[in-house]
Amino acid sequence: MHQGRARKGATRGHSWKILARLAAGTCVAAMLALPCAAAPQDHPPASVPLPPPAPPERPQELTPPPPPGEALQAPPQPPERPAELKPAPAAEAPKPAETQEAGKEAPKPAEPAPLPPARPPELSGEAALALKVAPPDDTACRARLKRLGVAFEPLPPLSSGQCGAPLPLKVTALEGVALPQSAILTCVAAEALARWATEVEAIAERELKRPLRTIVVGTSYECRGQNHDLDAKLSEHAFANGIDVMSFGTEGRASLPVAAQPAGSEEGRFLDAVRGKACAFFRTVLGPGSNAAHANHLHLDERERSNGHRLCQ
Numbered sequence: 001m002h003q004g005r006a007r008k009g010a011t012r013g014h015s016w017k018i019l020a021r022l023a024a025g026t027c028v029a030a031m032l033a034l035p036c037a038a039a040p041q042d043h044p045p046a047s048v049p050l051p052p053p054a055p056p057e058r059p060q061e062l063t064p065p066p067p068p069g070e071a072l073q074a075p076p077q078p079p080e081r082p083a084e085l086k087p088a089p090a091a092e093a094p095k096p097a098e099t100q101e102a103g104k105e106a107p108k109p110a111e112p113a114p115l116p117p118a119r120p121p122e123l124s125g126e127a128a129l130a131l132k133v134a135p136p137d138d139t140a141c142r143a144r145l146k147r148l149g150v151a152f153e154p155l156p157p158l159s160s161g162q163c164g165a166p167l168p169l170k171v172t173a174l175e176g177v178a179l180p181q182s183a184i185l186t187c188v189a190a191e192a193l194a195r196w197a198t199e200v201e202a203i204a205e206r207e208l209k210r211p212l213r214t215i216v217v218g219t220s221y222e223c224r225g226q227n228h229d230l231d232a233k234l235s236e237h238a239f240a241n242g243i244d245v246m247s248f249g250t251e252g253r254a255s256l257p258v259a260a261q262p263a264g265s266e267e268g269r270f271l272d273a274v275r276g277k278a279c280a281f282f283r284t285v286l287g288p289g290s291n292a293a294h295a296n297h298l299h300l301d302e303r304e305r306s307n308g309h310r311l312c313q
């Protein structure tokens with residue numbers, strides 16, 4: 001009897017094993033449609049298999065992200081920068097802090113650097129090359145020359161590198177005073193020469209007791225530097241604005257050259273007087289004693305200086 005129960009129990013246990021194997025096979029075949037039976041020895045299932053308990057709800061924080069493109073919301077944008085704090089359009093290099101802040105903003109196209117104003121058409125191209133400084137109007141000056149009795153004729157404009165004169169005149173004679181060598185001068189210089197010559201006539205009558213007949217001039221227009229120095233700035237001779245006077249001729253005596261004369265002599269008084277009077281008509285007067293280059297002539301020119309300064313030596 002006891003043996004029979006044991007056999008029955010063994011037989012019943014053997015049957016459970018078979019059922020468990022069948023259940024496991026069903027579980028695989030049905031692709032998890034039925035719960036897989038646990039080891040039959042540990043948890044003998046009930047006669048009817050129960051459905052497995054539902055899995056716990058997934059926590060909210062573990063919810064997977066939505067598919068891309070659906071919920072990728074744009075990150076919050078910083079507030080718009082006030083206009084007064086925006087960098088100037090003049091392309092200043094942004095400071096490092098500004099660069100970092102700008103990186104947070106949406107990318108903006110770089111503002112182009114401001115361009116300089118357009119060159120006026122009259123200053124461009126051939127128009128600029130044709131632009132010339134209008135020469136002074138010598139009409140009034142030439143009228144005065146005629147009233148002074150100056151013999152002259154207009155010459156074409158002179159131009160040689162930086163040298164030249166837009167309205168040169170060829171002066172051939174003064175009133176009552178011959179010019180054995182004509183002079184090429186601006187009208188201003190010619191007028192000064194003519195006005196000075198009237199003073200020279202008076203001085204010749206006073207000091208030499210003879211009428212003035214000739215004024216021998218040397219260089220007038222010549223493209224060269226001061227004192228014939230190539231490195232010096234251009235002489236007024238280069239602009240027909242200067243003249244060298246070499247000697248004076250009076251009636252009945254040998255011409256009087258410009259040179260150092262014995263003190264107190266009539267020749268010395270004459271030369272000192274005409275030289276001093278020249279300063280009233282020319283802005284530059286150099287002669288014997290000024291420097292070695294002017295030991296034998298008077299250099300007279302109309303160089304303009306600041307504040308009307310004159311050079312009389």
Ligand SMILES: [Zn+2]
Binds near residue numbers: 298299300
């Ligand atoms: Zn000179």
